[in-house]
Amino acid sequence: MSEWPTREITDPTMLRAMAHPLRLKLLNDLVINGPSTATELSERHQESAANCSWHLRQLAKFGLIEEAADLPTKGRNRPWRWVPMGNRWGDASESPELNMAGDELITQMMGFEFAERQAWETRKRNETKDWYDASFAIQSIAWMTADELAAINEAIRELLMQHVERLDDPASRPEGARPIRFIAWGNPAH
Incomplete structure (x- = not known):
């Protein structure tokens, strides 16, 4: 598994700053499209450059x-x-303020990702058969222990981390590779 630096966020202000819808779009754009100016980003997102x-x-x-x-x-x-x-x-021991800010960020991120998923549903019929067939959405309910859920979490993380270096190293991307969105969650149903 590739190593990937991770920052531990303890400042609720940072989480609230990240939760802004336009900031999520701009950050996502920079991850996918690479370095860009405010003007370039403004044109792609129909916002003013300022x-x-x-x-x-x-x-x-x-x-x-x-x-x-x-x-x-x-x-x-x-x-x-x-x-x-x-x-x-x-985590469970964090301050209520940090947890509330984290909840807001997750809500905004999930809204953003859901909108991206819906956009895929709209355009997927115009894709080539290989991309159409390769895309997926999985939904399930399974009975498991906390340890089993943690193992699934780690397995998914390990699978995704195999390709993490491609995020910031375009030379490592195989020909024909495209940015792929992944969302996974596992939580008790009740």
Whole structure:
């Protein structure tokens, strides 16, 4: 399994900053499309360049993105890039404020991901057969212990981590590779 740096978030302000819908879109865009300027992002997301610039600075304040100083600037526009790092926060012993901020971030992230899934449902019939057939959605209910659920969590994580270096190293991506969205959760039904 590839190692991937992970930051432990203990500041509820950082979680609330990440939970903003436009910031989630901008961060996602930088992960998928690589370094971009506020102007480029504004065009892709139908927002003003000034608004995108302000939200990019908020993401940078928390170390989620950074100026791509090694890349050429485009006039007054400077490119921004994602800082490749996972995020982890909260457990049962955390402060109520951190847990509430984490709950809001998860709600916003799931809303974003659900919208992306619905967009796939709309466009999948225009895809090639191999991509159409390879995509999936799985839903199930299983009876298991907490240890068994934890083992499934780790197995899924290990599978996904096999490809994690491709996120920030385009040269490691095989020809024909595309960014694939994954969402998985496992929680007691009642």
